[in-house]
Amino acid sequence: MSNALFTYTLRLADDLLILSQRLGEWCGHGPVLEEDIALTNRALDHLGEARNLLTYAGQVEGKGPASAKATAGPRSEDDLAYLRLERQFTNVKLVEQPNGDYAHTIVRSFLFDAYHLPLMQALTKSSDAQLAAIAGKSVKEATYHLRHSSEWLIRFGDGTEESHQRAQAALDNLWTYTGELFESDAVLEEMTKAGIAPDIAAIREAWSKTMDQVLSEATLKRPADAFMMTGGRKGLHSEHMGFILAEMQHVTRAFPGVEW
Amino acid sequence: MPTPTKHRILELLDYVKDPEIPAINVLELGVVRGVEVEESGKAIVTITPTYTGCPAMDVMAADIKKELLEAGVPAVEVRLSLSPAWTTDWITDEGKRKLKQYGIAPPEKTADIRALKGEQPVVACPQCGSTNTVLLSLFGSTACKALWKCQDCLEPFDQFKCL
Numbered sequence: 431m432s433n434a435l436f437t438y439t440l441r442l443a444d445d446l447l448i449l450s451q452r453l454g455e456w457c458g459h460g461p462v463l464e465e466d467i468a469l470t471n472r473a474l475d476h477l478g479e480a481r482n483l484l485t486y487a488g489q490v491e492g493k494g495p496a497s498a499k500a501t502a503g504p505r506s507e508d509d510l511a512y513l514r515l516e517r518q519f520t521n522v523k524l525v526e527q528p529n530g531d532y533a534h535t536i537v538r539s540f541l542f543d544a545y546h547l548p549l550m551q552a553l554t555k556s557s558d559a560q561l562a563a564i565a566g567k568s569v570k571e572a573t574y575h576l577r578h579s580s581e582w583l584i585r586f587g588d589g590t591e592e593s594h595q596r597a598q599a600a601l602d603n604l605w606t607y608t609g610e611l612f613e614s615d616a617v618l619e620e621m622t623k624a625g626i627a628p629d630i631a632a633i634r635e636a637w638s639k640t641m642d643q644v645l646s647e648a649t650l651k652r653p654a655d656a657f658m659m660t661g662g663r664k665g666l667h668s669e670h671m672g673f674i675l676a677e678m679q680h681v682t683r684a685f686p687g688v689e690w
Numbered sequence: 691m692p693t694p695t696k697h698r699i700l701e702l703l704d705y706v707k708d709p710e711i712p713a714i715n716v717l718e719l720g721v722v723r724g725v726e727v728e729e730s731g732k733a734i735v736t737i738t739p740t741y742t743g744c745p746a747m748d749v750m751a752a753d754i755k756k757e758l759l760e761a762g763v764p765a766v767e768v769r770l771s772l773s774p775a776w777t778t779d780w781i782t783d784e785g786k787r788k789l790k791q792y793g794i795a796p797p798e799k800t801a802d803i804r805a806l807k808g809e810q811p812v813v814a815c816p817q818c819g820s821t822n823t824v825l826l827s828l829f830g831s832t833a834c835k836a837l838w839k840c841q842d843c844l845e846p847f848d849q850f851k852c853l
Contacts, residue, residue: 464827464837471829478743482772563773567742570775570853578828 434620436491437520438627439561440510441663443483444521447511448671449542450476451678452529461532468578472539475571482564484510512682516672517665524607526662526671530600533586533593537600540579540644545611547572548636552628561626580644587648594649601645602653609658611637693731694763700725703735706757709749710832713792716750720780723771732765733758738776740853741833778853790816795838795849813849815840 453473460466484507492504505513524542529535550572553565586597612634621627645652661667682688703725706716716722716737724736735754739747751768758766778797781789786796798811814821820842828851830837835848 464829467831467837468827468829471833474743474745474833475741476743478739478741482742559773563775566775567739567772571742574828574851 432490432493434617435558435626436487437617438621439483439487439490441520442561443480443487443510444519445525445542445546446476446483447480448519448521448674449525449539450474450480451674452525452527453535453539455529456535465532469535472575472578475568475575479564479568479571480511481507482567486560486564508682512679516667516675519667519671519675520663520665521667522607522610522662523659523668524604524610524662526668526674527604527607528670531596532582533596533600534604536579536582536586537597537604539575540583541604541608542611543572543576543579544637544640544644545633547576548633549628552633556627557625576640580640583644583650584648587645587650597648598650601650605653605655606657607659609655610660610662613660613663615663693729694727694733694761696725696727699727699733699735699758699763702757702761702763703754706750706753708746709753710746710834711789711792711794713788713794714781714785716754718782718785718788720782720785721750721776730765731763732767733763734767734769736769736771738771738774740776744833746832776853778850781850789850793817793847794835795847797850797852811852813838815843815845816847817845818843 450473453469453476456466456469457473458466460469488505488507488510524538527534527538529538547569550565550569554562554569556562556565583597586593588594612630614630618627618630622629641652659668700717703717703722704715708714708716708719711719719740721737721740722735723738724734726734728734735758737747737751737754747770751770754768755766781797789796793816795813795816798813812821813823813825815823815838818840820840822841823838824841825836826839826846827837829835830848830851834851834853836851837846838849839846
């Protein structure tokens with residue numbers, strides 16, 4: 431049980447940590463000042479939630495059987511963020527995809543936000559008190575995030591010919607990464623059975639509804655569900671992941687035990 | 691110093707300002723959720739984050755410790771509590787008045803029917819009071835604020851987002 435809870439919490443955390451790292455790359459490079467600020471604000475929200483989840487994951491792991499533990503003491507949020515290897519990260523591949531043009535950045539967030547909001551709403555009713563508390567905090571911010579990405583997507587899709595074409599291209603490119611958000615496996619089944627994780631099918635339904643609503647308003651075409659990427663939850667990532675970690679972890683790696 | 695009373699601790703917390711909005715203190719902001727004083731004189735202050743990623747929280751916790759220790763409280767512990775989640779309804783009326791004076795439009799009540807329906811709130815310009823205002827960006831200079839502009843006096847201003 432505690433192993434599955436650790437894995438589940440880590441998955442929630444890793445999605446947010448890596449998306450936050452990606453959004454942070456826009457700092458100082460935003461297309462307009464307001465958006466530069468908006469993206470870094472969002473990155474900060476995601477990072478805050480990731481920190482809460484990583485801290486909790488470390489505590490859960492610390493309570494597990496001693497044989498299952500990788501280190502002597504419970505791992506801290508920093509240990510989990512900075513000292514794991516690529517194969518030990520369990521985020522979906524969607525969040526590690528490059529920023530690309532602004533349409534790609536917005537579409538990537540939109541696809542994630544439309545999943546994250548209903549997930550957090552449902553998690554507030556989790557039988558795990560700490561996950562419910564973290565979700566209760568995040569759900570308010572997630573509402574703003576979905577509004578932000580939806581509004582930009584509508585503006586792009588229903589904007590000029592070029593903005594429409596770029597938004598559609600981003601959607602077509604990234605759609606293949608959305609299947610992974612709703613994958614189920616033994617860990618998720620165990621968590622759902624215990625009332626800790628919500629039913630993923632219901633989250634998918636809410637996500638799909640948001641897709642139809644926003645995409646139709648944006649005059650964009652919803653891509654067909656064809657081949658879907660997989661592997662992130664098992665630690666198998668795209669070629670981009672190593673570069674993200676290299677940048678995120680290099681200070682800690684170069685100066686072990688450094689504090690700042 | 692004799693064992694400090696809870697009342698005394700609250701008096702001292704009055705001096706601890708929000709590091710990002712120094713116009714209001716931590717009590718007015720509604721982040722202090724509990725104050726206990728143990729027999730030893732140790733004070734335990736429980737605070738709750740406004741926004742999950744708010745970088746001011748660490749500074750606030752440090753400021754609370756510093757203020758109390760300097761005033762002679764023998765030991766101080768600051769605890770963080772996530773639930774119940776902070777809401778802008780916890781900002782006191784005095785806090786809202788000070789925000790407005792500082793040039794930040796205070797948050798509307800979450801019980802506002804418009805907020806419940808997810809509609810855009812009516813925000814009055816803190817400079818001239820006009821409600822002829824437009825939202826420029828959902829995200830402002832700090833995690834807790836949105837950026838607005840007044841159509842009458844043409845001044846841009848920050849609004850404390852309603853949570």
